Amino acid sequence: MENFIVSARKYRPDTFQTVVGQLSITSTLKNAIKNNQLAHAYLFCGPRGVGKTTCARIFAKTINCQNLTADTEPCNQCESCQAFNGSRSYNIHELDAASNNSVDDIRNLTDQVRIPPQIGKYSIYIIDEVHMLSQAAFNAFLKTLEEPPKHAIFILATTEKHKIIPTILSRCQIFDFNRIKIADISDHLGFVSKSEQVAIEAEALNVIAHKADGAMRDALSIFDQIVSFSGREITYKDVISNLNVLDYDYYFRLIDLLLKNDVPNALLLFNEVLDHGFDGHHFINGLSSHIRDLMVCKDPVTVQLLEVGGEIREKYKAQAGICDAGFLLEALKISNECDMQYKTSQNKRLLVELSLIRMAQLTLKKK
Template sequence: MENFIVSARKYRPDSFETVVAQASITGTLKNAIKSKQLAHAYLFCGPRGVGKTTCARIFAKTINCTNLTADTEACNECESCKSFNTSRSFNIHELDAASNNSVDDIRNLTDQVRVPPQMGKYSVYIIDEVHMLSSQAFNAFLKTLEEPPKHAIFILATTEKHKIIPTILSRCQIFDFNRIGVSDISNHLTYVAKSEDVEAEPEGLNVIAQKADGAMRDALSIFDQIVSFSGKKITYQDVITNLNVLDYDYHFRLVDEFLKNNVTEVLIIFNDILNHGFDGHHFITGLSSHLRDILVCKDAVTVQLLEVGGDIKERYKTQAAACNSDFLLDAMQIANDCDLNYKTSQNKRLLIELALIRIAQLTLKKKIADTEDDILEPIFTGQDIPEEKIAQKPAVAKPVVQKAVVQEPEVAKPKPQRRVLKRGSQSMGTPSIKRAMRGEFEDNTQLSAKEQHELYSKEGEVEPFTSDQLKEKWDLFLTRLEDGSNMKVTLANVPKIEENFSLLLEIDNRIQDELIANIRPELVSFLRKELRNSKINLKTLITEVVREKVIYSDIERYQALAVKNPNLAYLKQTLNLDF
């Protein structure tokens, strides 16, 4: 049976050129070799599986090579390179600090350092996981590390630089290795797959690269696992099945349902995810990442931050075009809050479902807000309002008032030639949603009296009218309002005619005054047009009605009787009576 070698060992880099995604470090080491400016101690630090020990071995092999190539690489032909490739070199010594972390181990290393190399120029000592050394071992190592023999070079490798004492750090040249990007890992896996005659889908390799979390060694180990599962053909479905990874399609479907405000389908999709054995915390963090990826696709500059394959990237771009940035930010905030509260929650499923429902209602709230801000301005037959006047209208804050609902009028009225839909909050009141959607609410509060006069009556036209004529037109306007609405009740009384055709309407309270403020421009314009009088103006007079206080309790009943008959209080006090 042929001896199988795992990909992490078989495709381990053997030259600086084959090291993946650490170009700055390998370039620095090659320049140091070329210029013969070698330090006596190096510290390689970074996450697992990014090439720290590999670079240390390549560096040790290259500095002892007697026939370097033009680009400062080992020749693999001299005796030193051959002995290194066959693992019989006496110039390179590797020490595992995790199992050799005592003072005695360091003392033995110090004694060994004094011996010059049998072949080549340098004896290289690679100490892996150096942060595992005890404090006493570090102190014993200090003197040798600071002033080693000229033939000795130390390369320390660690994943936890913060655990190394400062006196060690100050004696080393420090190289920080970066996490390997998803695209770099995916490209290297493609090379490995071709070398092994394995047919692999790019989406599947991309998932493996993301699962590796920046470690090439982990990615190659996962690659071997998937090959054992699916054979010589790796598909995206095989990868997510074997690694128990949540499919991208779930997240895309969820966002589509969020935009449709379909809470029912959202909960069904989440239940399906749980039924497939996925953890709720893993799901909510994945949803946050998905929303983040959609957000970075909104801008061509940030789309490079998306670490996915080609076909899936196009799906992200398509969905990003359909999503609003405000929706994505609010959804990410909700998902992040759910993630933070997940561990402390007693009902974790309910916590996630509430978060999903809130996200599904974000666009619904936005639609309602937009509808309330839509104001339709009818322009009647005659002269039109110039667009520059509309654009120059100053914004007026809208008070929060009770909204009036208007139904379709049952009588004939002038039909506008066209309507201009205007978004914004320039009216003095907030029209109801129904009226805004049907286009029945006329906003002319920003027009001056002269402009309203030019709109709804002929210039200088002032025809007198009687109370009966006013009542007839007033009742005609009320037919446009919905039966039983607050606005119709408020306008039930016909105003009185005062001097200069000013109308005075008596109302009960300030709330009714605010209601009338919403519809006053429309009402006044209607009366001016119907009664052919451009001087009509509507004023309100609040007549507060003082109502007799209603007696509820025994104490209030006693107080009322005591006011009428003071002797009752004397009787209660004298006989010490209760209510």
């Protein structure tokens, strides 16, 4: 039986070109290599799953490549590249600061830094979760980080830049990685699904991308989970069922009921949502997002802010066309008030129901 490799590892980028959603950073790093303007220390910071460690490894591999391509990418043919690909390179050293955060660990590292590389020009030291180093370890690291040997390059990665002392920050070139856009995640998941011969609906990809919250690694992990649940044919219904996500259709139906001032059926729909195991707070937050999306659909200039695609985008445009802008603004204010009061409310269900009734009354005030 063939060993299964999770998608986050199987489709991990191995060149700058395959990195998703960080074009400005990859372009800067490639130009630094091309122009031979390499700094001695870099700090990659940003949320989880956006490519910090991946870019550090690609950067380290490219620096020592002996036959760079015309596009400043590693050749994957030279001895240095093959050693890296086979996880046997002695030029690239990785340290997990979460479990190696003492002064002794840093002293061992500084002793190792003195040894010149066997193949290529540089020894690269990738220190992950660098914010976990102790204060004493940071101090022991300072001198080496400021004046390392010519062959040494440090690449530090962290999710919490604010925890790193200023004296370390001042010695590094800092790159801030962004959360990956929903459209970029959806496109990459589409590529992965084709490679894995999985048929998946565009709306389903969009839900996974939303759930991942800007982290590609999370998106690929969710994708694997859905494939295990549904097999090779994945529908939108499969995804919202497995991830316990509220269907867009609930909110479209609710807005239609509110516009008709149909309070009884609006309350029954909310009861249906609760019966499916969803929390009232989750429901009201989803309603706020839905109303916000309807508002951005009201103007052709802001419709690009709508982060959904396919048939659902057309449904948003259609419903936005029958909603008055004043109604949407007041409804959003009411849902936002409900959100803020939810945690302190003694009767949470009544709070949400009262908010829905107030929204339904907005159409009467307009008349």
